[in-house]
Amino acid sequence: MAHYIGIAGTHSTGKTTFTQLLTEKALEAGLTVTRVGDIATECQKEGFGILKNHTFESTLWIMTAVINAELKAGLRHDLVIVDRPVQDALGYLEAALSSTDRQLSSCDREYLYGLARLHLPRYIANFKTVLDDNIALGPNRDEDREFRTLVDRTISQVHNELDINALQLTDEEATLLVGKISRSLSRASD
Template sequence: MTHTPFRIGVLGTHSTGKTTLLKRIEMELRGHGITAGRTGNFGRKAAELGLPKMQRHTETSTEWIIGRTIASEIELGAVDVVLADRAVHDALAYYTAALEFHGKPFDSAEVERLRLLASTQAPKYGLLIATRLDPDAPVNKQHTYDPRYRALVDKHVHQLLEEEQLEHLVVGSDATSQNGAIQTAVENALKAVGA
């Protein structure tokens, strides 16, 4: 590998437009002649392996998702821009939200170890985008999300980013916020790759 790609990571609770946002960023970048690749679908892959997810998330499933995210971002190293559909801290927020959902403490040595693992990757992201839950936005009826857990994930994502003092862009569900995030992402990427 002769260069380090610019990395854009998105995180946030489920069904808040993360994948759609990254697809739009990818299309804009390609329109500027920038190569981009997306990671993702680790929740589905974890389920195929029998690992728990959502409110049943465990330290094992969290570590597996963080590890797969890291590996996938490295595997895309030949592109100009890596678009991480769920930056590494996302898995940690899902896990701590699951702990709170079940009334379990999340100040354990295991959580701290996972937090340290995620923190090693933070400097690799040139831009982090965190979606904000809009409880009034419609959710795909095919999904049976627990609304309380969904709200807890949103809380834990934003709390974790603040606690870790990770600079990030918060994006709402409205078109103005989404379009602004896309513009910011494209501008940052173009500047980083010298286009």
């Protein structure tokens, strides 16, 4: 049985670094592990808008593509690390709407948030990065620092609305989580 962990946050805030740390700890504990990520690039290749151009449709596409990728990865791995889980897509959408002075219909909003609420229990833990403007943007990243800050804030708002208790990206949290997963898998095999 696979365990899923979500890591949300605006770009260039440590998701990849933490994913690598978590992966190393999981492998040391004998777990099979994989990462699901970079769904937005696929979305853009399909012709949907991303970043400030996010729409209901692009967000739904990303959310369902993430869920699909999680399910596939869970067939072969003990731990699936989701770099940009469903709630992350909502944060980017909210930032796009705010920055371009657009709104969703209440029906579309309820649809997306309802999907997220139904899916969130699949994650045994959720992490959220903390934006540090002193850290340089990674290569090939959107350089709009104002939008980056807005995304950080809207992801936090989405976490609050969905009642997600996000954990800190620390070595200690990674160690505790890997131990919890190892114990769970050990009990399941008994």
